[in-house]
Ligand SMILES: Nc1ncnc2c1ncn2[C@@H]1O[C@H](COP(=O)(O)OP(=O)(O)O)[C@@H](O)[C@H]1O
């Protein structure tokens with residue numbers, strides 16, 4: 001394996017004495033699609049939040065392209081090329097879809113302090129190209145407060161892509177969507193990522209999605225990694241089968 | 251050494267009085283989440299009512315022990331009943347309104363009580379009798395110390411103890427504590443929540459009334475008691491942590507002693523000291539000494555509406571009216587020209603506050619600090635350096651912007667009520683400096699003779715100057731709102747999480763917006779100073795901050811043209827009311843109440859909605 005893009009080393013985070021994440025270490029290669037799976041409450045979101053700097057780990061290191069980024073705020077991590085989507089979508093409710101992407105682009109171009117030129121004239125073509133990539137161009141003028149949930153996820157993806165990231169962190173990208181839609185969104189994400197050589201770390205409950213798209217799978221249970229490897233290996237792992245008791249889908 | 255001990259005792263006595271008021275405030279907040287600006291008014295009413303009961307009517311005839319103590323208790327009960335009545339008629343309707351609206355509604359009550367008290371008791375100070383059994387002084391460490399003060403020292407801990415028993419040993423108190431933690435849960439228990447809330451207001455108001463009534467033997471009863479005590483009580487409650495009784499007690503001790511010793515060490519800056527302590531506490535512990543972080547805001551506040559443009563017809567009409575006004579100015583008399591220049595200043599003042607409240611989503615209860623900073627900068631330059639008006643107008647925005655950078659660095663870290671309180675505290679610091687630094691600022695007498703340069707001295711020329719500069723200011727602010735900076739400002743307001751995740755430094759954006767707004771408020775203040783020919787500490791005082799808030803809220807926070815409409819409506823209304831009646835505070839208070847209860851989205855919001863319906 002070449003130098004890893006992202007490395008987590010011994011990450012620990014406890015909430016009120018209980019370790020939600022307990023010594024998680026893994027590496028992610030450039031361009032790789034890595035799935036982090038595990039039952040609810042296993043610590044997946046907590047992991048994500050430590051990777052992009054939203055919460056500080058109690059112990060452990062995070063490295064991006066060999067550089068230690070532990071303790072950097074999320075905005076600095078984004079600058080280094082890590083885009084993220086949230087389990088519960090977070091977008092700018094008072095803005096249109098286009099303005100949401102424009103805000104991300106203005107940040108990408110470091111033009112947020114402009115006091116003079118109307119934002120409405122800046123980076124419009126670029127914003128529309130991004131929206132086109134995620135299939136949201138037709139909705140560019142809609143207020144994002146009225147979007148369907150799946151479309152909000154797509155919008156988040158477009159915003160995450162605005163900084164031409166090396167890595168996308170997607171926490172449950174298809175949660176709350178209809179099964180058919182899920183497959184389509186993941187298909188789209190995978191295509192975009194492959195095309196641009198972006199690595200993706202994602203959590204997901206739908207096993208069809210996981211095994212259909214992931215290059216490798218990590219399994220988290222009660223804060224610890226219990227298995228890691230190619231989808232086939234993980235599927236065959238007896239401990240994983242035990243955790244997903246009655247998981248006939250394996 | 252002895253003197254210090256006695257000074258410490260005096261500090262304890264004032265701490266007790268403060269705690270009585272602050273405890274009521276914090277109990278009310280804990281359960282209803284309302285920060286009651288009118289709490290100082292209840293305190294003042296307690297003092298006036300006690301004076302009346304003690305010196306007139308049957309209790310006065312009874313005289314002696316019951317004549318006095320009966321009067322004090324009766325006053326507290328009456329104020330409690332009034333508090334309950336206010337809860338049932340007004341406050342109950344605004345439990346789900348945004349915090350600023352709640353503050354405004356209770357501020358309206360302050361205005362109303364002011365005029366009612368003036369009507370009932372007149373403008374002269376009232377002096378009460380000495381308290382029976384507690385006259386005279388005792389000797390402590392060889393120094394004389396008033397008996398009544400000793401009694402007050404005991405009152406604080408006793409009340410704290412009684413409240414503790416009430417909250418921990420009675421069914422009522424346990425329900426109240428449950429309601430503090432989870433309002434829905436209590437209604438699920440089948441308890442009539444409305445009764446509970448009314449009872450809490452009775453309790454809180456009675457405590458304020460008692461605090462006021464107990465001042466009778468200590469100091470004169472005046473119409474200024476309300477503002478003086480409410481600001482201190484806010485400080486105490488905020489330092490202690492909103493909703494925390496032990497916190498309020500601790501903070502009252504701290505502030506009481508700070509006053510007592512501050513007078514000895516820094517007699518000139520006691521006021522500044524108090525607010526500095528508050529600022530330091532809030533920066534280190536954003537929720538006060540013993541307070542808990544507030545829960546998520548109610549869902550109604552989470553999705554701010556889109557900014558609405560005014561309906562086209564209305565926008566054209568407004569522009570037409572403005573143009574007509576500029577053309578007609580040469581034919582107007584002096585008085586309307588002065589008035590119009592004031593309007594221009596208020597529009598800019600309101601528009602600057604709107605930048606931080608609307609797109610910024612921050613609350614400021616102390617925007618007058620920057621208005622005043624600009625006014626004082628211009629005034630001081632002229633007074634001490636003989637700088638001409640042009641220089642003053644040029645430098646005032648920078649001075650105010652610097653003050654905004656300094657204060658904003660603290661304020662923009664907080665949100666909601668705490669941010670409102672911290673901005674208020676900083677404005678009070680600025681006010682105390684202007685008020686107490688007499689050599690430089692002239693103190694209460696202000697700076698006089700701050701006149702414009704010769705060419706702008708005529709009323710017409712000064713109106714055009716004001717209109718031009720304010721127009722420029724409003725235009726720059728509007729451009730900022732539509733520029734990337736405004737987008738970033740809205741972004742961090744809509745979702746701090748997402749803003750951070752796309753590389754936006756929310757703190758920096760909020761901070762710069764705060765300073766940018768402060769600069770324009772400073773320009774407005776400097777123009778105002780030259781228009782009036784003088785600068786006074788009142789330029790920085792709470793009522794002026796409230797003026798700005800009212801203009802913005804009257805116009806509507808979520809509209810870009812709102813502050814303009816709001817400023818015209820509010821300044822016009824105030825002017826008209828002051829001309830037709832002595833009781834303008836009463837009327838203004840009623841108007842604000844009506845606004846909060848019936849037009850929560852402001853004039854421009856209502857107009858835009860009306861336009862949409864017709865379209
Ligand atoms: N901010 C927090 N405070 C306290 N506990 C938390 C917090 N965030 C997560 N937890 C707890 O940590 C554990 C892991 O949560 P999370 O990372 O969200 O799991 P997942 O995303 O795998 O469902 C859960 O038990 C959850 O209750």
Ligand SMILES: [Mg+2]
Nearest residue numbers: 044045046087
């Ligand atoms: Mg999760």
